[in-house]
Amino acid sequence: VKRMERNNYRFFTYEMQKEVMEELELENQLRCAIDKRQFSVKYQLKCCPYQRKIVGLEALLRWELGEGKLIPPSQFIPKAEEMGLILPIGRWVLESVAEQASKWLKEGLISESFPISVNLSMRQLMADDLLDDIRNILNRFGVPASCLELEVTESIMMEDPATTIDILKHVHALGVKLSIDDFGTGYSSLSYLRQMPIDTLKIDRSFIQDIGISTQNETIVKAITALSHNLELKVVAEGVENQQQLAFLKKHKCDFIQGYYFGKPVLPGKMTKVLRKAKGNK
Ligand code: C2E
Ligand code: CA
Ligand code: CA
Ligand code: CA
Numbered sequence: 001v002k003r004m005e006r007n008n009y010r011f012f013t014y015e016m017q018k019e020v021m022e023e024l025e026l027e028n029q030l031r032c033a034i035d036k037r038q039f040s041v042k043y044q045l046k047c048c049p050y051q052r053k054i055v056g057l058e059a060l061l062r063w064e065l066g067e068g069k070l071i072p073p074s075q076f077i078p079k080a081e082e083m084g085l086i087l088p089i090g091r092w093v094l095e096s097v098a099e100q101a102s103k104w105l106k107e108g109l110i111s112e113s114f115p116i117s118v119n120l121s122m123r124q125l126m127a128d129d130l131l132d133d134i135r136n137i138l139n140r141f142g143v144p145a146s147c148l149e150l151e152v153t154e155s156i157m158m159e160d161p162a163t164t165i166d167i168l169k170h171v172h173a174l175g176v177k178l179s180i181d182d183f184g185t186g187y188s189s190l191s192y193l194r195q196m197p198i199d200t201l202k203i204d205r206s207f208i209q210d211i212g213i214s215t216q217n218e219t220i221v222k223a224i225t226a227l228s229h230n231l232e233l234k235v236v237a238e239g240v241e242n243q244q245q246l247a248f249l250k251k252h253k254c255d256f257i258q259g260y261y262f263g264k265p266v267l268p269g270k271m272t273k274v275l276r277k278a279k280g281n282k
Helices: 002-031 073-083 086-106 122-126 130-141 154-159 161-173 190-195 205-209 215-230 243-251 268-280
Strands: 039-048 053-064 116-119 148-153 177-183 200-203 234-237
Touching: 002 073, 039 086, 039 268, 053 073, 053 086, 053 268, 073 086, 086 116, 086 122, 086 130, 086 148, 086 268, 116 177, 122 130, 122 154, 122 161, 130 161, 148 154, 148 161, 154 161, 154 177, 161 177, 161 190, 200 215, 205 215, 215 234, 215 243
Parallel strands: 053 116, 116 148, 148 177, 177 200, 200 234
Antiparallel strands: 039 053
């Protein structure tokens, strides 16, 4: 028994060591990912299901480590956040989106009232130069602030609500749109929610997934929609994948829909075609 234990122990440390090495390797790769041009941005549609119209896009970062090896954001974003690398990476995303937005604006594929949303991490939100960065990037690419929307998760907002409200008020004053992401998974106090300078609330995918499965979560979806409208906010359902979910959301007056049902995130070239086609059909 003793020997087996010792072997187990050694096997365990070997595995752990391997894991640590792989983590370090990934961290090193992340450090030079911008320089190696391994990042790209995919765009996903936000649609109005009543007028069958595209109302906006969400930008989602992709990291390809060469040879088609994709690392999911759920894996590298927290790491980038930990390492402080999220600041240069986040700036890269903003620049990339602003550059793309200016092209779409020039071609008349999007208008000033068409927001493209970018996800913001905790560190980005708290960075001193956030406001300057946003202003500079928009100016540099000639993109109106109303074409940019920032998504901040409910849990980030509630970490330090007073500071967050203060920062977001300044961002909002630029004309940038704001939305609360993954709503329903954190613990918003209603009084803070009323003070937040936000335009949109996004119902987390976990609740949408349960439509037709859990009446309890259906009740939450209905409640969030009613709450949003009472606060004069727009509400977006994320992760809508099927007709049943869509029908439920329309019945309960959810404003906008995002999810594989209307389209997966795609690279700019493909999105340009989608926008051109939608424009032609108007
Ligand atoms: P999120 O902001 O909640 O983004 C929505 C995620 O759900 C995306 O995953 C999207 O591809 C996925 N999704 C959209 N529709 C559906 C659907 O119908 N079904 C399913 N199963 N999934 C759907 P993705 O792209 O892997 O991103 C994961 C998370 O990584 C994002 O969650 C966001 O928190 C973070 N993230 C992505 N890009 C950035 C970025 O540029 N900066 C920061 N800070 N975070 C980012
Ligand atoms: Ca988001
Ligand atoms: Ca979300
Ligand atoms: Ca989410």
